[in-house]
């Protein structure tokens with residue numbers, strides 16, 4: 631059965647879903663919201679219960695709410711630890727990554743420089759030592775257990791943003807995190823995704839204008 635992701639043609643809340651779909655090895659199509667008419671039609675279709683995207687159509691379901699979508703994929707494609715104790719750790723580390731990534735999400739509609747300043751001065755010093763400490767006690771290359779989970783993919787999204795917007799030198803001071811990041815980025819499916827069309831580009835003025843035009 632075909633899988634379809636509906637969102638704007640940018641990272642936003644959908645990018646973590648794209649990263650997970652990539653690691654799960656799933657083929658899917660994307661519909662980009664580019665016109666008000668298309669957005670109104672989507673709302674009328676009844677597919678998006680809160681009138682919000684991302685929308686993931688999969689297994690005959692119409693899924694909204696990013697966290698619900700992420701966990702559905704995680705459970706189905708074995709990225710949620712191997713028991714309840716591991717699952718709750720996956721949740722803790724994944725949720726931490728969401729709190730961290732929120733500063734990059736905010737860049738679309740608020741002052742980009744302010745967000746980057748906060749990312750550098752507040753978020754990196756708050757979160758990187760936590761993940762460095764966790765990784766120091768890990769015996770595998772993953773945050774939880776011996777296989778990749780949404781905790782790793784959530785943190786990967788943060789690390790990619792830090793490298794892109796603030797520079798690799800911010801990661802250099804955390805040796806375990808750096809080693810972990812380089813290994814994650816080099817995984818076959820992830821490295822293919824990062825070079826491919828599902829990986830979205832950083833926001834441009836045109837993209838922000840398009841999102842404003844369509845959604846508001």
Ligand SMILES: N[C@@H](CCC(=O)N[C@@H](CS)C(=O)NCC(=O)O)C(=O)O
Nearest residue numbers: 642643681682683684695696697845
């Ligand atoms: N809690 C939801 C929030 C989704 C959300 O705010 N989506 C925005 C686009 S990023 C949207 O659809 N906004 C239109 C609206 O709320 O009217 C989630 O995480 O999926």
